[in-house]
Each structure stands twice: as structure tokens, then as C-alpha cells.
Amino acid sequence: MNLNLILPFLSTAVMLVFTIMVLQRYAVRRTPAFLFWGIGLAMFGTGSFAEAYLAVAWNKWVFFGWYLFGAALNAAWIGHGTTYLMIRKRWVHGLTVILVLGSLFASYLMLQAVQNLNTGVFTVEKPISEQYGTKVLEEGETAPAGALVETVVRDGQEVQVVQGLLPLGTPVRLTTPFFNIYGLISLVGGAIWSAYLFWRKQVLPNRVVANVLIAAGALLIGTASTLTRLGYGQYLYIGELISAIMMFAGFRLAARPQPREEAARAVPVTAGD
Amino acid sequence: MAYRRKASPAIEPEESSRIPEKSVFYQRVVPALLIAMTVLTVVLILFAAAVLLGIVRF
Numbered sequence: 001m002n003l004n005l006i007l008p009f010l011s012t013a014v015m016l017v018f019t020i021m022v023l024q025r026y027a028v029r030r031t032p033a034f035l036f037w038g039i040g041l042a043m044f045g046t047g048s049f050a051e052a053y054l055a056v057a058w059n060k061w062v063f064f065g066w067y068l069f070g071a072a073l074n075a076a077w078i079g080h081g082t083t084y085l086m087i088r089k090r091w092v093h094g095l096t097v098i099l100v101l102g103s104l105f106a107s108y109l110m111l112q113a114v115q116n117l118n119t120g121v122f123t124v125e126k127p128i129s130e131q132y133g134t135k136v137l138e139e140g141e142t143a144p145a146g147a148l149v150e151t152v153v154r155d156g157q158e159v160q161v162v163q164g165l166l167p168l169g170t171p172v173r174l175t176t177p178f179f180n181i182y183g184l185i186s187l188v189g190g191a192i193w194s195a196y197l198f199w200r201k202q203v204l205p206n207r208v209v210a211n212v213l214i215a216a217g218a219l220l221i222g223t224a225s226t227l228t229r230l231g232y233g234q235y236l237y238i239g240e241l242i243s244a245i246m247m248f249a250g251f252r253l254a255a256r257p258q259p260r261e262e263a264a265r266a267v268p269v270t271a272g273d
Numbered sequence: 274m275a276y277r278r279k280a281s282p283a284i285e286p287e288e289s290s291r292i293p294e295k296s297v298f299y300q301r302v303v304p305a306l307l308i309a310m311t312v313l314t315v316v317l318i319l320f321a322a323a324v325l326l327g328i329v330r331f
Binding site: 174177178180184185188189196198202203204205208209212216219222223226229230 | 307324329
């Protein structure tokens with residue numbers, strides 16, 4: 001049983017159902033938030049599918065999709081859906097322009113990056129999250145067994161690196177923190193804030209739990225991604241699956257009908273609306 | 274994921290609308306989770322900022 005194949009495949013299945021449900025809501029209600037959530041979730045699913053594919057075979061365009069949609073863009077697009085509900089339309093339209101232009105720029109950088117991949121290091125034996133980046137070896141640090149180690153010049157100094165698919169200093173990698181910071185603030189921050197407001201008013205317990213699940217799920221994948229960047233990519237796939245399940249459960253819980261009395265006082269704006 | 278006021282939707286009540294007053298889960302666990310998640314969010318944002326500033330090498 002190959003967990004590198006099964007876990008991403010399960011995540012893809014969950015995200016596919018999740019994405020379809022959110023986009024169905026967009027088709028009915030025409031709320032831009034659902035459109036951005038749907039696009040972001042589709043990106044998440046694309047990243048998961050790419051992981052499953054790359055556990056079997058190599059394809060540079062699948063890797064393109066994995067990095068661009070799975071690692072760089074999805075959190076920001078999902079979070080932008082929440083932003084649509086939180087701030088004035090005038091501001092959110094400006095942010096939409098920045099997000100779209102930023103995504104196009106990241107796509108351009110990724111198109112350049114796929115032309116210079118170190119495909120020689122690729123193996124289906126390891127998850128793609130453990131072999132995509134080139135890592136500088138710090139003093140006293142040893143390379144993993146079987147890793148391709150080279151000496152390169154960085155900032156005028158010779159350093160030893162463990163070669164990954166993306167060469168050292170690939171510009172597209174600098175874009176991911178921007179998208180992920182925005183995604184964290186909008187998606188996780190929005191869910192925590194919403195849960196807090198319901199909790200403070202002591203109303204709608206299902207919405208409190210729903211937002212806690214959404215925030216926790218997003219934080220889980222954020223933490224797993226951070227660990228991956230630090231060189232501990234083995235937690236990414238299980239983190240993705242649990243994250244997908246938690247966010248989906250939160251969405252379903254938030255979508256449940258609300259009691260009329262409290263809904264009249266304050267209606268939360270969550271994925272379920 | 275956010276909060277705003279609007280008219281009541283025409284949905285019949287299906288469950289309790291109030292958080293139980295003596296619930297340990299809602300009165301203790303939920304606030305602790307919210308605080309912990311806020312702290313973790315800030316840590317992750319600081320990490321991402323450290324990558325951008327070159328403090329964390331990649």
C-alpha cells in the first residue's frame with residue numbers, strides 16, 4: 001500500500017465533492033465569495049491530484065500544477081472568498097485585481113521555472129513534497145541517504161546543497177509567502193473572528209464549531225506546509241487529508257439551517273451561507 | 274467566516290440557538306482553541322515573513 005498515492009487521492013476525492021457543493025451554491029446565489037472559495041478549493045484539489053500522479057510518474061506540467069495551485073495560490077483564493085464578506089466592496093475589488101495580477105505573475109514565474117527543473121533528482125519513491133526544493137545544508141548538517149549533494153556559490157560563499165527539482169533561488173518560491181500570508185489572515189483570521197463573535201453573543205453553537213473546524217483545518221495545512229518548507233515534507237499528505245475533511249465538515253455544519261430567532265439578530269457569513 | 278446583519282431567512286428552527294451555559298466545551302475548550310489558533314496563526318505569519326526577509330533560508 002503506497003500512502004504517497006492513497007492519501008492525496010483521498011484528499012482529491014474530498015476536495016472534489018467540496019468544490020462541487022460550493023460552486024453549486026455559487027450557481028444558485030451568485031455570491032462572489034462562493035466563486036472564490038470554489039476556485040481556491042479546486043486549486044487545493046488540483047494540488048492533491050498532482051501529488052497522487054507524481055507518486056506514479058513524472059510530468060512537468062503536473063508538477064507545475066502542484067506547485068502553483070497546491071503550494072502557492074490556493075489559500076489566498078479561498079481566503080479571498082472570506083474577504084468578500086468582511087470588507088467594503090470598493091476595497092475588495094482592488095484586492096481582487098491584486099490577487100489576479102499576482103497569480104498571473106506567479107504563473108509566469110512558474111512557467112519559467114519548469115524550463116529549468118533538475119528532473120534528474122525525481123523519484124516516485126519519495127513524495128513530491130520531499131524533493132521539490134533545493135535545500136542549503138547548514139554546518140554540521142548531513143544530507144539524507146541517496147540525496148544529490150552539490151557545492152554552489154550563494155551570496156559569494158560556497159555552500160553545499162541537496163538538489164531538488166526547483167534550483168536554489170528559483171524566484172517563484174519567493175511569491176508563496178505573500179499568497180500564504182494573505183490566505184492565513186483572511187481564511188483563518190476570518191473564521192476565528194466569526195467564531196469569537198458567535199461565542200461572545202452565546203448564540204448559534206453550530207456556527208461556532210463550524211468556524212473552529214474551518215480555522216483548524218486551514219491552520220493544519222498551513223503548519224504542514226511550513227514544516228515542508230523546513231524540510232519535513234512527510235507530514236504534508238496526511239495534513240492535507242485531515243485539513244480537507246475538517247474544512248468540509250465545517251462547511252457542512254455551517255450550512256445547516258439556523259434557528260429563526262437568532263438568525264434575525266445576527267446572521268454569520270460563512271461558507272454555509 | 275465573517276459577521277454581518279441581514280434579514281431573517283425563512284428557515285424553521287431545527288435546533289437550540291443558544292450556547293449551553295454550563296457546557297465545559299463551549300465555556301472552556303472553545304475559548305482555549307480560539308486563543309491557541311490565533312497564536313499559531315501569528316507564528317505562521319511571522320515564519321512566512323521571515324522567509325520573505327531572508328531570515329529563513331530556502
